[in-house]
Amino acid sequence: MIRKLSSFGIGVLLLGSTLLTGGAYTKADTTVNTTTNTADHEPMNTKVQSINGTNVLFQYGEPVPSFDTWNSKEQSRSYLSLDGKWKFAMDPNNQGMNEKWFEQGYSDKNWQEEKVPGSWDLYDTPGFGTYDGSNFGKGSAFYDGYAWFRTHFSPDENWKNKFVKLNFLGVNYRAWVYVNGHLVGEHEGGYTPFALDASEYFQPGKDNVIAVRVYRKPTFDSYTSSNPKPVTADTELPYKPVDFWPYAGITRSVYLEATSDVNVSKILTSTGDHTLTTKVVVYNHGDKEVHRQLVVDPGEQTGGNPKSQQVDVKPGEVKVVSMDFQIPKAAYWSPDAPTLYQVTAELYKGIGEGQVQQKGNGSIDDSLSTNYGMRTIAVENGKLTLNGKQVFLKGLNWHEETAASGRSMTIDEYDTELNHVLDVNANFIRNSHYNRHPYVYDFADQHGLMVLDEVENMWLDTKQEALQTNSYGLSRALALSMAWNQINHPSTIMWSLQNESGIWEDQTVYRNWLADMKQAVKSLDIQNRPVTWASGSSWDPAYDLADVIGLNEYFGYFYMQDLDLGRTLDIVHNTYPNKPILITENGTWAYADEINNHGPETQSGTEEWQSYKFLNHWNQVTDPSRLSYMAGYTFWVLKDYKERLNYNQQINGISTMGLLSFDKEKPRLVYDTFKNAMNPIR
Incomplete structure (x- = not known):
């Protein structure tokens, strides 16, 4: 959500106030800094290493594996879901470490x-998902600090002598993970999957204990006082209060995955005109040199044939095997025809070089599969193109949450949310302001939704930008993880580096921060997707670094007049004539009160006003005179959303800017107006 003033060619960030739903938020004069981290670098030790000519992402000293196995189980591997009931205890005095709550x-x-x-926000917070703000500030939704989770499990004896990964799809915000009393890793960032090597401390056939210590910093020093002080932590992302709810705990699934010591960590894919390039990351976790035959199959109905290559891997070594395939029968992936294929990489024991083993025969040591689509995405002649043709993104921002489940949504809830996107004829979603559960990308692949993926670099100031670039490195680590984890999804068409962060205090620092992240993303993404960000100014001093200009705009709402949008777009285009422009945010609010929220379109807060504002801006963006350079329009937001930013407390901290209400997902007038807005490029 934007906070800025903008003019024709000049933009100024307004860091002082935001007006939403008729209320106001005023930035406090003082803040409380509760930084508990004293390390000089993010804890995952995120690095990129060039191996056999391909860049590979490492964390915790090992290649970051594929998380496709959250849903797609490999027959050569063993799995154990740890979802279910865990023991939980809050630790407000931070005594768990001294009392060794992590011990087996x-x-x-x-x-x-x-x-x-x-x-944990929903453990004991009555009315959390309602618009009744009478209890705002009360309950587990407002518990910040440390908490612990513990679970017992007993894996089979056949898990002995295996490489055992402990996979978390999301823990917010910071996690310390113990296996049978031993710290196996620390992770920072609530929306990125991570895998920890549990092999050394894992005990097959016996009772095992996993303990997870979780930390969330407060948003304010008080949620009920009339003058709360924001709480900051310079190395965290976001480092200060932002206007989306920081749901805490083990918010996504946890599972164990056992493989051979010699395994396929990841398959990278890139496609062209009926061509497929694969890069298979092979990792020897064991203590002996091994010889394996790698067989890669580009998938059924592609017309491509499997290929085979011998791989010799020393103890602890990582190798990358690259192969190129012709896939003459493959169809292009597009929103109208989201055709998917599956590429499989198998490691065999005891077959000779050049032999191609048939599936189901021989001794498979390990295998991995991933879906891909044949498509290209590029900026060509100042236009955003999909498969060589100009595309216009009719999109929605959205927050990953429901009133019933918070940010720990069920598959049915994801289906409900994302089917709303399809129902209003959108072809695009922006994952504001963090990576989503893996299911979201799978859904988008299968249903032809294009995705702008984004990391949680929201509202950073110059000090924090410099800190992230020069030493701490979490901005870079999250951007790298985003590109690595989503690299094979054809639906993911662009990367977004940040949202509305500080520009004018030190432009050199700002530019260096963005350039560092862009270089990092480009170093991993063999598909070379365009890079953008959601700027808080129509005159961002780093727009020359962007492949696509991303602009959050609220003309006629926060500043100036509705009709100033078109002239501003023309000026930005004339300044950067070879860069497409994407409206990454635009919208207005409507009253939550269903009885009093209708009236004339000139009256702010009515559903008619919200609908009129959308259509006014949409018509300027889609004016035929601008279609040659516009990449699309993204409405803010699919559904009302929860926040702790000290506004709208009277309606339980809910921002009412959605096409849908938060609790009942009831459509507003703008829902149908948006649905009926025709995409100008088909």
Whole structure:
């Protein structure tokens, strides 16, 4: 959500106030800094290493694996879901470490049981999803600090001598993970999957204990006082209060995955005109040199044939095997025809070089599959093109949450949310302001939704931009993880580096921060997707670095007049004539009160006003005179959303800018107006 003033060619960030739903938020004069992290670098030790000519992402000293296995189980591997009831205890005095709550033999019998995945915000917060703000500031939704989760499990004996990964799809915000009393890793960032090597401390056939210590910093020093002080932590992302809810806990699924010591960590794909390039990352986790035959199959109905290559891998070594395929029968992936194929990489023991083993025969040591689509995305002659043709993105921003589940949504809830996107004839979603659960990308692949993926670099100031670039490196780590994890999804067409961060205090720092992240993303993405960000100014001093100009605009709402949008777009285009422009945000609010929210389109807060404002801006963006350079329009926002930014407390901290209401997902007038707005490029 934007906070800015903008003019023709000049933009100024307004860091002082935001007007939403008729209320106001005023930035406090003082802040409380509660930085608990004293390390000089993000804890995952995120690095990119060139191996056999291909850049590979490493965390915790090992290649970051594929998380496709959250849903697609490989027959050569063993799995154990850890979703279900875990023991949970808040730790407000931070005594868990001294009392060794992580130890295998620690008694947690008096701890409460809670569902994982889940958000502790909903453990005990009556009315959390309603518009009744009478209890705002009360309940577990406002518990910040440390909490602990513990679970017991007993894997089969056949898990012995395996490489065992402990996979978390999301823990917010910071996690320390213990296996049988031993710290196996620390992770920062609530929306990025991570995998930890649990092999050394794992005990097949016996009782095992996983303990997870989770930390969330407060948003304010008080949620009920009339003059709360924002709480900041310079190395965190976001580092200060922002206007989306920071759901805390083990918010996404957890599972164990056992493979051979010699395994396929990841398959990277890139396509052209009936061509497929694969780069298979092979990792030897064991202590002996091995010889394997790698067989890669480009998939059924592609017309492509499998290829084979011998791979010799030393202990602890990572290798990348590149192969090029002709796929003459493959069809292009597009929103109208989202055709998917599956590429499979198999490691065989005991077959000779050049032999191609048939599936189901021989001794498979390990295998991995991933879906891909044949498509190209590029900026060509100042236009955004999909498969060589100009595309216009009719899109929606959205927050990953429901009133019932918080940010720990069920598959049915995802289907409901994303089917709303399809119902209003959108072809595009912006993942504002963080990566989503893997299911979202799978859904988008299957249903032809194009995706702008984004990391949680929201509202950083110059000090934090410099800190992230020069030392701490979390901005870069999250951008790298985004590109690596989503690289094969044809639906993911662009990367977004940040949202409305500080520009004018030191432009050199700002530019260096963006350039560092862009270089990082480009170093991994063999598909070379365009890079953008959601700028808070129509005159961003780093727009020359962007492949696509992303602009959050609220003309006639926060500043100036509705009709100033068109002239501003023309000026930006004339300044950067070879760069497409994407409206990354635009919208207005409507009253939550269903009885009093209708009236003339000139009256702010009515649904008629919200609908009129949208259509006014849409018509300027889609004016035929501008279609040659416009990449699209993204409405803010699909559904009302929760926040703790100290506005709208009277309606339980809900921002009412959605096509749909938060609790009942009831459509507003703008829902149909947006639905009926025709995409100008078909």
